[in-house]
Amino acid sequence: MPIEQQTTHLDDSLRVLALEVADDLAELATVRAWAERLLQDLPEDQRVDALMVVDELTSNALRHGKPPRQVRLLRKRDWLSVEVDDACVDPACPRPPSSDGGHGLKLVAAMSASWGQWQRPTGKTVWAELDLTRAASPGHPR
Structure with missing residues (x-):
């Protein structure tokens, strides 16, 4: 079972939860439930996007x-x-979509303002x- 680390308050405006x-x-x-609990104050469309990003990045770290x-x-x-850390030094790379995957990083790119990685x-x-800050929009991709 995962261990939740204590909230770190770096200053009055930034919270880091791990x-x-x-x-x-x-x-x-477990990760989904943890993130859902921490993000429950977001409007539904933003919470759905954030949870999809958490899920996709965590899933990739677990699979690859x-x-x-x-x-x-x-x-x-x-x-x-x-942010999702893992101990594999191979970079995360989008791959062509297929029936067994390849959609994750494309979904992350669609749901986020930016994404990347630090080696x-x-x-x-x-x-x-x-x-x-963005308002809900009917044309926002899901």
Whole structure:
């Protein structure tokens, strides 16, 4: 079972919440529930987008990365960053969609203002930023 780390208040406007994720795809349900609880104050369309980003980045880390893994939500009033660490040094790369996958990073790109990754000698962090100032729009992709 994942271990939730304590909230770190870096200043009055930024909250960092972290969750250690075990090496098991069944952890996705736990990560989803954790993120849903922490993001329950967002309007539904923004919460759905944010949860999809959390789910896709975590799923990729579990399927293609190596332990240890950690999911972080960095949040200010009008901004959310989702970061997922894993110990695989191979970069996260979009692949052509097929019946067995390849849609995740395209969904992340569609739901977020920007995404990318930081490589480290011991692994990588894949991140996505969401703009929480945008109003709900009927044409917003889901």
